[in-house]
Amino acid sequence: MSFDPELAHLGVYDARAPRYTSYPTAVHFHTDVGAEFSMSQIRALPVDKPVSIYVHIPFCERLCWFCACRTQGTKNKSAIAHYLNVLLREIEMVRAALPAGITIGKIHWGGGTPTILSPDQIRLLSLALQKMAPRHENFEFSVEIDPTLVSAAKINALAEMGMTRASIGVQDFDPNVQAAIGRKQSIETTLACVKMLRRANIHSLNMDILYGLPHQTVETVNATIDTVLGLSPDRIALYGYAHVPWMAKRQKLIPDDALPSGQNRRELFDVMAAKLESAHYAPIGIDHFAKADDAMHIAAKAGKLRRNFQGYTTDDLDTLIGLGASAISKFPNGFAQNAAKSADYAEAISKGKLATYRGIATTQRDRMIARLIEMIMCDFRADFAALANEYACEMTILAKPILQLQRDFGRYIKFSVDGFEIIHHQRALARIIARRFDVYSDDVENRFSSVS
Ligand code: SF4
CATH class of the missing domain: 1.10.10.920 (Arc Repressor Mutant, subunit A)
Structure with a gap:
């Protein structure tokens, strides 16, 4: 640029x-939209169109300072087990409301850190989702993976449950940058994670990288891209770091004066993009890159690229049902978001109602x-x-x-x-x-x- x-x-x-x-964007959602709206939308879904499912696992063992996601730091296994039980109840409520004959086209687990779940919990959640509705013939199952909180047993459980794509958070490999954003993750840890995924036959990999982070220079981002290219992901998301400490309180720990200026941000993006393109990654939309044979590149070339809450996607399904605290559903006639706090979400579900607390009818x-x-x-x-x-x-x-x-x-x-x-x-x-x-x-x- x-x-x-x-x-x-x-x-x-x-x-x-x-x-x-x-x-409309989520800032325009309002509380006139509640559980009744979501339930009526689910009951009226057309059976001839598959639906997508998003499952939100809000817990992280570490809380990275740059991150503006809805996350809760915890190492408390009983809190996670309790949340999973609530999630299973919500899944059963949605299953009971889905019209007979509907199929599931895609499932994505995001967070937070889905790999905070144990192998047994991964199986339990996945089996409950399988019972919701049969999988469509082109079914895909993607999961966000934190390389610092994963094991071969967890990856094997995900593969056993049909995972087809993994999305790995990298952000930046430079130790100074990592220290300034509160996220330690060595190259060796990330490489070990990639090897475990490949051994489990998960060959479709996405990596997320950030530009605009504190202390990033042309030299450091060049080194990060070189390392990422060595891991050979199929897709790379190159997001600009959004510094909004008035909204994401943890970002107050990031010193403003270490952030690159607007002009430096553009330069960092240009350097990284040029390097990716010279390694034969095609630019997709405003911030993605993909190998020529990757489904996202093929969809983009055919004018079939889409956009949803996860960013760019090949998912052209009209309905996305969001499960879990703060998850957003996209229905044919509007959006609905679950209560953001786990306690509020659990309270709604315990009363036998969906946890929708805001949304918008379109x-x-x-x-x-x-x-x-x-x-x-x-x-x-x-x-x-x-x-x-x-x-x-x-x-x-x-x-x-x-x-x-x-x-x-x-x-x-x-x-x-x-x-x-x-x-x-x-x-x-x-x-x-x-x-x-x-x-x-x-x-x-x-x-x-x-x-x-
Ligand atoms: S970047 Fe990932 S691990 Fe870090 S706080 Fe955000 S969701 Fe949790």
Whole structure:
């Protein structure tokens, strides 16, 4: 993303915008949406379309300072066992409500640290999920793995239960950077984890790396990328660190003055991206890279890349049922989020009700704009003809933002009768352009991360 003075003048590099892993974004969820909404959505799911399942395990043994995920630090095995029992009860409630004949296309375990579960707990949870509904023929099962909290027995249990993809958190291998973000993880530990996964025949690996961390330099990020390339993951997510200590309290432990400036962040991303591309990883969307034969690259080339709460995905299923504390469900007609605190979540489930505490019911116009934003974030283009075909709703709402885009970013976007394509500085502009179509967008700017 080479520097452009005109974009700098327009404030693009300093702008903050949602990452648009959903539309409307979660800041617009409200408490009018509760358990009744979720239950009615689950009961009405069409049986001819498989559903995805997300399972949230909120516990971590270590609490990394940079992390803004919903996590709870614990080494208390009985707290984890209690949570698992609640989760099993929630799974049974959803199973009982699912229409007969529905299948499960994908399951993802995230957190937190799913590998905090013991091998027996992994089997118990997986078997309960298997009983919910039969697996679709193209079934995938992915799990977020913490290399510092995993063992061959846990990986073997996951493989036995059908795990097809592992996502490994790396962030950065430099010891100074790791010390500044409160996350120690040696190269040897990560390598041992990769070897265990390969031995268990899990060959589809994703690695998460961060740029914009304290003390990162061109030299340190080059070294991290070299090590990551040596581990040969299929996909790499290269996320910008979002420093929002007013929202994620642990980030107060990270010294502001050790963070790279906006211009340095761009330089770090460019260096890492160039290195990945020269190693034949194709850029995908704003922050992913994948090998040529990886399903994500194939989906992106075919215009079938999608975006959900986990970021970019090949999951094109309309429904994602979120299970566990703070998990978000995406239904055909809206979003619903479970109570964020484990105690509140457990209390709701103990009363025999789903734990939904907020969400939003969407209109056809919302769903049309959601798809438009997804096109911009995934393909850097908009296809109005396809939108008009798929969503029978009023499109005049798009006229004003289109005129504004022509005025502000005319030389970066190619317009046609049927849509537009971002032709320059796609990464910098995608979230800003997407936001122009966001009718919920308001003054909550400081909740969002920098676009560069
Ligand atoms: S980065 Fe992973 S291990 Fe660290 S606090 Fe976040 S979820 Fe837990």
